[in-house]
Amino acid sequence: MASGRSSSMCSIWMIVLLVGFTGSSSAQLSTNFYSKSCPKVFHAVKSVVRSAVKKEKRIGASLLRLHFHDCFVKGCDGSVLLDDTSSFTGEKTAAPNNNSLRGFKVVDKIKSKVEKRCPGVVSCADILAIAARDSVKILGGPSWKVKLGRRDSKTASLAAANRSLPAPTSTLSQLKTGFRAVGLNERDLVALSGAHTIGKAKCTSFRVRIYNETNIDASFAKARQRKCPRTAGDNNLAPLDVQTPHTFDTAYFKNLINQKGLLHSDQILYNNGGSTNSLVKKYSGSAHTFNSDFAKAMIKMGDNKPLTGSNGEIRLNCRRPN
Ligand code: HEM
Numbered sequence: 001m002a003s004g005r006s007s008s009m010c011s012i013w014m015i016v017l018l019v020g021f022t023g024s025s026s027a028q029l030s031t032n033f034y035s036k037s038c039p040k041v042f043h044a045v046k047s048v049v050r051s052a053v054k055k056e057k058r059i060g061a062s063l064l065r066l067h068f069h070d071c072f073v074k075g076c077d078g079s080v081l082l083d084d085t086s087s088f089t090g091e092k093t094a095a096p097n098n099n100s101l102r103g104f105k106v107v108d109k110i111k112s113k114v115e116k117r118c119p120g121v122v123s124c125a126d127i128l129a130i131a132a133r134d135s136v137k138i139l140g141g142p143s144w145k146v147k148l149g150r151r152d153s154k155t156a157s158l159a160a161a162n163r164s165l166p167a168p169t170s171t172l173s174q175l176k177t178g179f180r181a182v183g184l185n186e187r188d189l190v191a192l193s194g195a196h197t198i199g200k201a202k203c204t205s206f207r208v209r210i211y212n213e214t215n216i217d218a219s220f221a222k223a224r225q226r227k228c229p230r231t232a233g234d235n236n237l238a239p240l241d242v243q244t245p246h247t248f249d250t251a252y253f254k255n256l257i258n259q260k261g262l263l264h265s266d267q268i269l270y271n272n273g274g275s276t277n278s279l280v281k282k283y284s285g286s287a288h289t290f291n292s293d294f295a296k297a298m299i300k301m302g303d304n305k306p307l308t309g310s311n312g313e314i315r316l317n318c319r320r321p322n
């Protein structure tokens with residue numbers, strides 16, 4: 001009897017140890033992480049996001065993208081927010097980010113409001129996760145309970161940002177591989193690409209497609225070409241969703257079916273017998289399914305390799321390590 005009990009105690013400890021060492025590193029994120037230490041964080045973030053979106057609708061898209069570009073590079077650790085200095089190279093000049101990522105001033109505003117309420121408690125990485133959720137909701141999309149408890153990195157990686165963020169020229173197989181690397185499957189890829197129902201892209205991101213691809217609606221291509229000449233206007237913008245650029249809805253998927261995806265990486269999701277065609281069709285006709293899958297996939301993306309416990313720090317200023 002005694003030996004039986006000690007061996008079962010032993011197995012329990014083995015399980016505890018195994019979970020500790022091999023379990024998901026997101027084990028410590030929870031929706032109630034700040035319920036005692038900073039219950040006001042949600043109101044603080046939402047009020048700043050709401051007034052920023054009121055001023056400029058696109059900023060909701062920009063904030064959503066910041067969380068994505070944070071999570072895909074070294075995990076959701078606020079690394080994307082660190083400024084370059086003479087002795088520090090951050091991620092802001094990485095190819096997918098340079099002259100493209102925006103919303104940093106809004107994040108500063110949120111951070112200072114949150115710091116006033118609860119000094120030194122809420123991480124910049126968590127602020128990005130909450131701001132992304134609020135942006136989607138305010139623009140008409142789904143809401144979800146954000147898991148929290150991430151801490152901020154003291155470092156950033158330009159090389160990882162260049163390498164890990166998907167390019168708009170990607171093939172479907174490259175997109176799938178890139179998403180798999182952060183724990184996201186093909187369904188997550190299609191659902192999350194639906195983020196392109198809001199926001200804008202620069203001419204350089206879609207020029208090759210509108211001049212040289214054949215799976216594109218001819219009048220759509222013509223219209224885009226007018227503001228994106230072959231050899232000028234690199235920074236001219238076009239909406240990622242030609243129908244409802246400021247509403248988080250299923251029009252993005254309807255566009256794909258009509259060959260009106262703006263980026264090569266968008267249209268590749270609905271193309272000649274592709275494996276993701278049926279899902280695009282499904283989302284185009286069911287806001288309910290899209291919203292539900294999008295919310296689930298956002299939570300999954302937010303679980304990517306966060307710093308927790310005593311790793312990292314709670315930055316006081318999102319632009320620099322303490
Ligand atoms: C599937 C792979 C993806 C690729 C290749 C991709 C690529 C791009 C590109 C090239 C732009 C335009 C950048 C510019 O021209 O300045 C863009 C914008 C945007 N992306 Fe993605 N993206 C992907 C996935 C995602 C995901 C997963 C999200 C969020 C969940 C997202 C959210 C956005 C948003 C909201 C914008 C507009 C930002 C703004 O207007 O400021 N994207 N993306």
Ligand SMILES: *[C@@H]1O[C@H](CO)[C@@H](O)[C@H](O)[C@H]1NC(C)=O
Nearest residue numbers: 092093094095097098099100
């Ligand atoms: C980033 O963009 C700026 C402004 O467009 C440009 O001058 C600079 O060369 C770019 N940096 C990198 C590393 O591409």
Ligand SMILES: *[C@@H]1O[C@H](CO)[C@@H](O)[C@H](O)[C@H]1NC(C)=O
Nearest residue numbers: 093094095158159160162163
């Ligand atoms: C990252 O990409 C930028 C812009 O293309 C390039 O200037 C830089 O050398 C790259 N750096 C690394 C470390 O990959």
Ligand SMILES: *[C@@H]1O[C@H](CO)[C@@H](O)[C@H](O)[C@H]1NC(C)=O
Nearest residue numbers: 207208209210211212229230
């Ligand atoms: C389109 O393709 C042609 C022929 O390959 C090439 O010369 C041209 O530069 C391409 N145009 C764009 C805008 O990429």
